[in-house]
Structures are given as C-alpha cells and as structure tokens.
Amino acid sequence: MARTKKVDTTQAVAGRSPWRLGWDRFRFNRVAMVSLGISIFFFLVAYLSSPILAILNLDPYAMDRSAIDLDNFNNPIGPWGGISTVHWLGVEPGVGRDVFARLIIGARTSITIATVTSVLSISIGMVIGLIAGYFKGRVDEAIGRIIDLLLAFPTFFMLIAIARPMAERLQVALGVDDKNIATIILLVVLLTIFGWAGLARLIRSDVLSLREREFVLAAESLGASHGRIIFKELLPSLWPKAIIFLSLSLPGFLTTEAALSFLGIGIQEPMPSWGVMLEMAVAKAYTVPTYFLIPATTLIILVTALNLVGTGVSDAFDPKLERNQ
Amino acid sequence: MTEPILSITDLQMYFPVMKTGLRTVKTGDVKAVDGISLDVMQGETLGLVGESGCGKSTAGRAAIRLLNPTGGKIVFEGQDITNASRRELRPLRTRMQMVFQDPYSSLNPRHTVGRIIAAPFEIQGVKPEGGIKKAVQELMERVGLNPEHYNRYPNEFSGGQRQRIGVARSIALRPSFIVLDEPVSALDVSIQAQVVNLLDDIQKEFKLSYLFVAHDLSVVRHISDRVAVMYLGHIMEITDRDTLYAAPQHPYTQALLSAVPLPDPIAESQRERILLQGDLPSPINPPSGCVFRTRCVFAQDLCAVDMPELREVAPGHKIACHFPQISLQKQIEIRRPHSDQPMPPSSIQVDRPQTSGPASGRDFVGE
Structure with missing residues (x-):
C-alpha cells in the first residue's frame, strides 16, 4: 500500500493548470488545430519574407519587363497572370513586379498593423475594463459613457475623413521621408483608440462577477492592495478572454487595414499591403483574374483560419459550452 | 480569558437599495445587521447562528472590517477599528x-x-524562517494535506481538502482571531467532522479565538463555548452553549432548536415541534418593535410597539424578549385554555388571539 502510494505521488505532483486543461481540449479540436497551423504558417512567411526573398532572389519593387507583354496592354505573358518558375504567383499587369514577393511583404505590413493594433487595444481594454469592473460606482459610470461614445462613433467614416490629412501632418511632424510610415503609425493609433472599447466592456462585466467571488474577499482579508487584487487575483482569469478577443480582432483589423488601403486612405503605392494589392487588382479583375484572386483568397484564408482559432480557443476555455463536433 | 479580543457594540450594516433609472435614487436600506453587540473572549469560540438571510455572515465580515459598517463600534485587541482605513x-x-x-x-x-x-x-511581506516554500509545506502538513501537492491547482482537490487549504491560508500569519464563515456547511457530513476537528486542534495549538458563523446547530454545539442567536439583523439570545441548548428562553431559539431532528425515531415522533409560519420578513422593511413578533407564538401588543433590549436574565445569559419563555412545556399548558379553536387530534393550535395581539396565522403544531 505504502509503496504504490509513493509511486502515485511522484508521478502526479505537478498539477495541471487551467491553461494546460484548456490546451488539452484545444488539441483535440481538429479544425482549430489546422487553423492554428495555417495562421502560424502565414505569420512565419510574413516575418521571414525578407530572407525568403533574398534566397529566391526576388524584389517586390523590381519591375520585370520581360514578364509583361508590351503589345497587349502590358498584361503578363502567359496564362494565369504569368505564373512561371521565376514568378510563382505571376507578375503585376502594367509594371511586372513579382506578385509573390509583394504578397508576402504586403502580408508583413498588413499583419504587423493588425497585430500591433490588436495587442495595444487588448492591453488598454483589459486595464480599463478591470478598473471599471473592480472599482464600480462612479469610475464605472464614467468609463461606461466613454465606451458608449466610442462604440456609437462612426469610426470608419471618421477614418476616411481624417486619415489622409492627418497622415500628412504626422509625416511632417515626424520628419520621415516615407509617408507610409506616418500612415501606419496613424492607422495603429486611430484603430486602437476606437478598438479597445468592446473588449473593455466584456472584461468589465466579467470582473463584476469575478470580484464577488470569495477569493477576492480572501485577498482583501489578507490586506492585499487594489493593484495586487486586480493584477494577481483577477487578471489571470481573464487571459482566455483576451486570447479569444485577439484571435477575433486580428482578422477584424486585417480586413479594416485592407479596406482602408483599398479605399486609398491607408497604405499607398509603392509599398505593398494586401489592401493596396486588391485596389490595384480590381481594375484588372476581368482581364487578369489571377492577380485579383491571389490576394483576395489569401486574405480570406487567413481571416477564416484566425476566426476558427478563436472559436476553438473559446470552446477550449469554456467547457460548459459543449458543441457537437 | 476575561479580556475580549473582539468587542462589537451596536454594529449596524446597511446596504442601500438603489432604484436605477434616468437618475439613480436611493429608496431604502437592507438592514442586514441592525445594532448587534457581542464580545469574543480570548481563546473562546463564539457561535453565531441564525437562518439564511439573518445577517450572520454580514456580521462576521463586518467584524474584521471586510465591510465598512454603517454604525456602531468595533474594537479589536483594544484598538478601535470601526473607521480604520485600508492602510491602517x-x-x-x-x-x-x-x-x-x-x-x-x-x-x-x-x-x-x-x-x-x-x-x-x-x-x-513576511519572510518566514527557512523560506516561504518550506513554511507553506509545513502549513499543508499541519492541516493534513500532502506537502508534495504544492504545485497542484484547486480544481484537483475535493471540497474538504480545499477547505483545509483555506484553513492553512488563514493560519499562515499566526493570527489571534479567525472568523469562520460557515466553514463546513458546503461539505459532506462525513467531511464536516474532520474539518471541525481540525479547527478544534488548531485553536488549541495556536490559542485562537473563533467567531463561528453557522446555521447548523449540531456543529455549533460541538465547537462553541458560547452561542449567539441572530434573527433579521438582531441578536435574540446569547449565552453559554450548555444553557442555550438545555434551557433556551427566547421563543425564536426554542423554535430553532425544535427544528433539529432527534436521532431516536420514537422520541422524534413524540416530541413537540414549533413550526414557524411564514417567511423571514424583508430586512428592507423590518417589523416594528420586536422583529420576531410576526412569527412569534407568544407575541403581545407590547411587542409591536417596543423593541426589546438585549438584557441579562441570568449571569452571562442575555435575551431580547419581553416575554421570555422559561419552559416550553409549561407554556403550552398555559396557552391551551385560551384557545377556543377545536383541536385536531394530531396538532395543537395555540395562540389565536381573538381580541388582542398582532396578526394571526401562527400555528403551534406538535404531535
């Protein structure tokens, strides 16, 4: 008896954390795992785009005159938008830049904007939501009204109205040569300002119920400070929600960036981004459909994959919400 | 033994009732605790009992200032902590x-x-000798947990083990006073005894004083030295354990005790039971005078007008009642002739005052 007991304890001393339990559930969700793989693949390709292009000896800005037919409206030579062993995804009509190079460099731009904006708005949303839910009363009331205002605000129209002139001013203020740098910073800032409110509201309502749990009272009875209760007792329970929100807001910001660039108020030529590529491609959608379909499909695949990861994460961390799989 | 470690005087704990609309307006108060006074002596266990919603947990929380009391005075180890700030x-x-x-x-x-x-x-910011980890493992061992389970999560433990973790946390800093807020009521009966015994042992070892909040009379009887009975934010009766269980004087205490089933089925079927009619009145709008009068079998006119003070009827025995009932049996005999209702064979109906007394509808049922 004593012998078996000893074996048992040494084998299972380290506990399974709620993270571990969530991951174990996530692992058995095949759709979510595949989506996670796709998302990671996209991120890797985007952030390794420079070395990849160096190895392949491609340049997103280089114009390959030999790949376009100067007699046929400068359309790419060959079927499928000029797909060949040199240009894997064809070349751009008109100028002959490599589509693959532009796609993965553009992915880096688009993904960076989406990731930075998501992380910033999640950080702000979590802190503000925690403060509103924890302190309740007047603080909550004031924050609640600000959130109402931000959520009711027609963000997109405001971005259309002010993004261009503000980007120009910011460029002057920062003294940078490339206007796109100013645009990226501006987009991140503006999208963050309007992006944190939704999560803050979610977190607030979670905190309102969480703070009534007795472990908060227990921390208080030990003399814990507000900061300790907020960041050490309450915050760990909110990470799953933040991760779900991240995987849902990433595709959101990805499409917003693409839409803004598409409308000509985001990233501008010649810097590639998925929105810029779509904007360029729309005019040629009928003559060179491949050129349009490639960035569009890529965007759809990544957005769908990220959304499915989000669903998988929320399933994994909320076992009560049992789905038939 | 003579110095109270915690002394509560006329403690009030009101929670505002807000009506939300365009403007949030306060419409009243939930008088969870409405003027209770009690002392917890060095090394003793004071049981605080009462039915759900009588304010006993609120009183326990307010006693160690987890809530900000509306009124009254709390003195802990000679220090007035009624209005002490978080920092103090x-x-x-x-x-x-x-x-x-x-x-x-x-x-x-x-x-x-x-x-x-x-x-x-x-x-x-306490640095125990030999490091925190060692201290924690000693505590785990002390409360009967395997110290090797240091890295496990609460979801891997049973209810009883979790309560042991809670006990270990509360004794970590060697306190002198612990409020036990229904520490065993969420546990299986078989586990309850283990945890109660653990609390008993720890009390002896660390010379602790307990305020034991509970609704389980048998558990309270086991662990308490003195017992206070609460009803709707007021203390009804407070005395030493043996007197309370053997000779309660307050009608509410008597009703509460008669609700405890006897383990002997024959005795159980033959004993008198006081069944309280109706529900606990709303603490937002408590009855005038004595709060218990609406359900009291013995209520008179005076009870609706005048709120009885907690007064000493014997050394160390205080009750808040105008008409203390010395003996249950005797009272039934006194009351019987007053009732002109025909008596059903299986139940005795007492106290249907036709001319005086507050609202009727209180039955006294026994076998």
Whole structure:
C-alpha cells in the first residue's frame, strides 16, 4: 500500500493548470488545430519574407519587363497572370513586379498593423475594463459613457475623413521621408483608440462577477492592495478572454487595414499591403483574374483560419459550452 | 480569558437599495445587521447562528472590517477599528483572519495551492524562517494535506481538502482571531467532522479565538463555548452553549432548536415541534418593535410597539424578549385554555388571539 502510494505521488505532483486543461481540449479540436497551423504558417512567411526573398532572389519593387507583354496592354505573358518558375504567383499587369514577393511583404505590413493594433487595444481594454469592473460606482459610470461614445462613433467614416490629412501632418511632424510610415503609425493609433472599447466592456462585466467571488474577499482579508487584487487575483482569469478577443480582432483589423488601403486612405503605392494589392487588382479583375484572386483568397484564408482559432480557443476555455463536433 | 479580543457594540450594516433609472435614487436600506453587540473572549469560540438571510455572515465580515459598517463600534485587541482605513487595517490583517464558506469560490482557480497559501506571506511581506516554500509545506502538513501537492491547482482537490487549504491560508500569519464563515456547511457530513476537528486542534495549538458563523446547530454545539442567536439583523439570545441548548428562553431559539431532528425515531415522533409560519420578513422593511413578533407564538401588543433590549436574565445569559419563555412545556399548558379553536387530534393550535395581539396565522403544531 505504502509503496504504490509513493509511486502515485511522484508521478502526479505537478498539477495541471487551467491553461494546460484548456490546451488539452484545444488539441483535440481538429479544425482549430489546422487553423492554428495555417495562421502560424502565414505569420512565419510574413516575418521571414525578407530572407525568403533574398534566397529566391526576388524584389517586390523590381519591375520585370520581360514578364509583361508590351503589345497587349502590358498584361503578363502567359496564362494565369504569368505564373512561371521565376514568378510563382505571376507578375503585376502594367509594371511586372513579382506578385509573390509583394504578397508576402504586403502580408508583413498588413499583419504587423493588425497585430500591433490588436495587442495595444487588448492591453488598454483589459486595464480599463478591470478598473471599471473592480472599482464600480462612479469610475464605472464614467468609463461606461466613454465606451458608449466610442462604440456609437462612426469610426470608419471618421477614418476616411481624417486619415489622409492627418497622415500628412504626422509625416511632417515626424520628419520621415516615407509617408507610409506616418500612415501606419496613424492607422495603429486611430484603430486602437476606437478598438479597445468592446473588449473593455466584456472584461468589465466579467470582473463584476469575478470580484464577488470569495477569493477576492480572501485577498482583501489578507490586506492585499487594489493593484495586487486586480493584477494577481483577477487578471489571470481573464487571459482566455483576451486570447479569444485577439484571435477575433486580428482578422477584424486585417480586413479594416485592407479596406482602408483599398479605399486609398491607408497604405499607398509603392509599398505593398494586401489592401493596396486588391485596389490595384480590381481594375484588372476581368482581364487578369489571377492577380485579383491571389490576394483576395489569401486574405480570406487567413481571416477564416484566425476566426476558427478563436472559436476553438473559446470552446477550449469554456467547457460548459459543449458543441457537437 | 476575561479580556475580549473582539468587542462589537451596536454594529449596524446597511446596504442601500438603489432604484436605477434616468437618475439613480436611493429608496431604502437592507438592514442586514441592525445594532448587534457581542464580545469574543480570548481563546473562546463564539457561535453565531441564525437562518439564511439573518445577517450572520454580514456580521462576521463586518467584524474584521471586510465591510465598512454603517454604525456602531468595533474594537479589536483594544484598538478601535470601526473607521480604520485600508492602510491602517493592513498590519492588523495578520492578527485577524477569515475562513470562507464556499471552498470552490474562496480559492483562486488560476493559482497553485502553494501560491494560495504563500499569498499571506507575500502580501504582508513576511519572510518566514527557512523560506516561504518550506513554511507553506509545513502549513499543508499541519492541516493534513500532502506537502508534495504544492504545485497542484484547486480544481484537483475535493471540497474538504480545499477547505483545509483555506484553513492553512488563514493560519499562515499566526493570527489571534479567525472568523469562520460557515466553514463546513458546503461539505459532506462525513467531511464536516474532520474539518471541525481540525479547527478544534488548531485553536488549541495556536490559542485562537473563533467567531463561528453557522446555521447548523449540531456543529455549533460541538465547537462553541458560547452561542449567539441572530434573527433579521438582531441578536435574540446569547449565552453559554450548555444553557442555550438545555434551557433556551427566547421563543425564536426554542423554535430553532425544535427544528433539529432527534436521532431516536420514537422520541422524534413524540416530541413537540414549533413550526414557524411564514417567511423571514424583508430586512428592507423590518417589523416594528420586536422583529420576531410576526412569527412569534407568544407575541403581545407590547411587542409591536417596543423593541426589546438585549438584557441579562441570568449571569452571562442575555435575551431580547419581553416575554421570555422559561419552559416550553409549561407554556403550552398555559396557552391551551385560551384557545377556543377545536383541536385536531394530531396538532395543537395555540395562540389565536381573538381580541388582542398582532396578526394571526401562527400555528403551534406538535404531535
């Protein structure tokens, strides 16, 4: 008896954390795992785009005159938008830049904007939501009204109205040569300002119920400070929600960036981004459909994959919400 | 033994009732605790009993200033802590602790057991000899947990084990006083005894004083030296354990005790039971005079007008009642002739005052 007991304890001393339990559930969700793989693949390709292009000896800005037919409206030579062993995804009509190079460099731009904006708005949303839910009363009331205002605000129209002139001013203020740098910073800032409110509201309502749990009272009875209760007792329970929100807001910001660039108020030529590529491609959608379909499909695949990861994460961390799989 | 470690005088704890609309207006108060006074002596266990919603847990929480009392005075170890700020209370938190009712909600599910029991040391900046980890493992051993389970999470423990974790956390800083807020009511009966015995042992070892909040009369009888009975935010009766269980004088205490079933089925079927009619009145709008009068079998006109003070009827025995009932049996005999209702064979109906007394509808049923 004593012998078996000893074996048992040494084998299972380290506990399974709620993270571990969530991951174990996530692992058995095949759709979510595949989506996670796709998302990671996209991120890797985007952030390794420079070395990849160096190895392949491609340049997103280089114009390959030999790949376009100067007699046929400068359309790419060959079927499928000029797909060949040199240009894997064809070349751009008109100028002959490599589509693959532009796609993965553009992915880096688009993904960076989406990731930075998501992380910033999640950080702000979590802190503000925690403060509103924890302190309740007047603080909550004031924050609640600000959130109402931000959520009711027609963000997109405001971005259309002010993004261009503000980007120009910011460029002057920062003294940078490339206007796109100013645009990226501006987009991140503006999208963050309007992006944190939704999560803050979610977190607030979670905190309102969480703070009534007795472990908060227990921390208080030990003399814990507000900061300790907020960041050490309450915050760990909110990470799953933040991760779900991240995987849902990433595709959101990805499409917003693409839409803004598409409308000509985001990233501008010649810097590639998925929105810029779509904007360029729309005019040629009928003559060179491949050129349009490639960035569009890529965007759809990544957005769908990220959304499915989000669903998988929320399933994994909320076992009560049992789905038939 | 003579100095009270905690002295509460006329403690009031009101929660505002807000009506939300365009403007949030206060429409009243939930008088959860409405003027209670009690002393907890060095080394004793004071049981605080009452039915659900009578304010006993609120009183326990207010006693160690987890709530800001509306009125009254709380003196802990000679120091007035009624209006002490968070900062002033901080050092005192090492002296007074609490064990919570729900072992599933009182432990943070995202922290390991080691981290939970180490929290008191971290928060108070105490560096125990031999390091925090060693101290935590000693505590785990002391409360009957395997110290090797240091890195496990609360979800891997049973209710009883979780409550042991809660006890370990509360004794980590060697307090002198612990509020036990229904520490065993969420546990299986077989586990209850183990935890109660653990609390008993720890009390002897660390010379602790307990305020034991509970609704289970048999558990309170087991652990308490003195018992206070609460009803709707007021203390009805307070005395030493043996007197309370053997010769209660307040009608409410008598009703409460008669609700405890007897283990002997024959005795059980033959005994008199007082069944209280109706529900606990709303603490937002408590009855005038004595709060218990609406359900009291013995209520008279006076009870609706004048609120009885907690007065001493014998040394160390205080009750808040105008008409203390010396003996249950005797009272029934006195009351019987007054009733002109035909008596059904299986039940005796008492006290249907036709001419005087407050509202009727209180039955006295027995076999």
